[in-house]
Amino acid sequence: AQKITQTQPGMFVQEKEAVTLDCTYDTSDPSYGLFWYKQPSSGEMIFLIYQGSYDQQNATEGRYSLNFQKARKSANLVISASQLGDSAMYFCAMREGFPNQGGKLIFGQGTELSVKP
Amino acid sequence: EPEVTQTPSHQVTQMGQEVILRCVPISNHLYFYWYRQILGQKVEFLVSFYNNEISEKSEIFDDQFSVERPDGSNFTLKIRSTKLEDSAMYFCASSETGLSGNTIYFGEGSWLTVV
Numbered sequence: 001a002q003k004i005t006q007t008q009p010g011m012f013v014q015e016k017e018a019v020t021l022d023c024t025y026d027t028s029d030p031s032y033g034l035f036w037y038k039q040p041s042s043g044e045m046i047f048l049i050y051q052g053s054y055d056q057q058n059a060t061e062g063r064y065s066l067n068f069q070k071a072r073k074s075a076n077l078v079i080s081a082s083q084l085g086d087s088a089m090y091f092c093a094m095r096e097g098f099p100n101q102g103g104k105l106i107f108g109q110g111t112e113l114s115v116k117p
Numbered sequence: 118e119p120e121v122t123q124t125p126s127h128q129v130t131q132m133g134q135e136v137i138l139r140c141v142p143i144s145n146h147l148y149f150y151w152y153r154q155i156l157g158q159k160v161e162f163l164v165s166f167y168n169n170e171i172s173e174k175s176e177i178f179d180d181q182f183s184v185e186r187p188d189g190s191n192f193t194l195k196i197r198s199t200k201l202e203d204s205a206m207y208f209c210a211s212s213e214t215g216l217s218g219n220t221i222y223f224g225e226g227s228w229l230t231v232v
Contacts, residue, residue, distance in 0.1 A: 033219055045223035099219040102148035104162040
């Protein structure tokens, strides 16, 4: 059974510093995708970044990068140069199978990030 | 940027009443999903929908729930007889098919409060 674990319920970071949010996963499917979403206090789910299990390079999207360590089954999110607007809940999620199979996302418990001025 | 839209943003309903939550997925997307998030908890999968039928559903998605795509644009979630424990944020999501379907976009959610 697929499983996502986020071990940091809450994190603090100083503005302009980098922060790493941890995510480990467990699956027996060789094909899977890993996602990170941001949920601000207003409640919406904002897609941040995606990493496919066969991708050779770590994914990057602006200030977001995904530190993908396949052997360790970890997919940590790195936010560089934190901004006050980064304060939110962050969810790691996994989908088994190829993207064209449309599988469901399984979410972790989330990490609440607070950025201090 | 294309987006998934959901209505209503917030609904309060009496226990036992029927509720319909509506979603307009992104126009070229063919996979549709409903998820829910009970306050303070993680996001849970309810159901996925493809080619006009349910492709997968969770244990939560029991007989009181149903989904429908009544026309070419809307995707609805019906809760037949609401219970207090149905109070949650309900998210609609959609994704493309094909190997570019690696992004799953969520709507802004519909808060359901059952009293």
